[in-house]
Amino acid sequence: xxxxxxxxxxxxxxxxxxxxxxxxxxxxxxxxxxxxxxxxxxxxxxxxxxxxxxxxxxxxxxxxxxxxxxxxxxxxxxxxxxxxxxxxxxxxxxxxxxxxxxxxxxxxxxxxxxxxxxxxxxxxxxxxxxxxxxxxxxxxxxxxxxxxxxxxxxxxxxxxxxxxxxxxxxxxxxxxxxxxxxxxxxxxxxxxxxxxxxxxxxxxxxxx
Numbered sequence: 343x344x345x346x347x348x349x350x351x352x353x354x355x356x357x358x359x360x361x362x363x364x365x366x367x368x369x370x371x372x373x374x375x376x377x378x379x380x381x382x383x384x385x386x387x388x389x390x391x392x393x394x395x396x397x398x399x400x401x402x403x404x405x406x407x408x409x410x411x412x413x414x415x416x417x418x419x420x421x422x423x424x425x426x427x428x429x430x431x432x433x434x435x436x437x438x439x440x441x442x443x444x445x446x447x448x449x450x451x452x453x454x455x456x457x458x459x460x461x462x463x464x465x466x467x468x469x470x471x472x473x474x475x476x477x478x479x480x481x482x483x484x485x486x487x488x489x490x491x492x493x494x495x496x497x498x499x500x501x502x503x504x505x506x507x508x509x510x511x512x513x514x515x516x517x518x519x520x521x522x523x524x525x526x527x528x529x530x531x532x533x534x535x536x537x538x539x540x541x542x543x544x545x546x547x548x549x550x
Contacts, residue, residue: 398547401540408537409438410455415478420548431541432532439530442469443477445487449517449524450506451499466493481526489522 392400406416423433438444443459446467452458459477461467467474468488469481481487489499503519511517512534516525 398543401543440480442479450503453502485526
């Protein structure tokens, strides 16, 4: 499947927001966005006037990049959110948060969603005791995500877990660090998603 293999830090600079795509590096003084907080490219420091459509497009691109989806995946997720009851924008964000790769990241078993996706693909996690290697699999309330016994010695997982414990785990998840497992207590409420996202702009973009 197609993936953006370019420099992740350029995405943060393009969206004028730290997207935390590089894990611990984003919290260090090496963060490219902190050093050059303007769009990349030859004309990055020019002042430009952006249209309403441009605002909507940039918001869609920003959220898509935060969660690491392709254009097709993001559009299909939006269509699913639109078919559900409730507010479409909120439904979209909740569906993105319910992805297994995002849950692995939120629980702290990976430094970033890209790393979480790779670990899931390699079969290091189980959901309710069954191996799941599909990053886009949606978890439900009550599901238990566990690191496999043979994978618990991997340095990348233990180091990420230590860093995540310091940063904190969302309230809608429960982490048992000693058992390398976590449980989904509830679906996140909109106010619990603290990244600056204006999902209504995405709804307006796809409604045209």
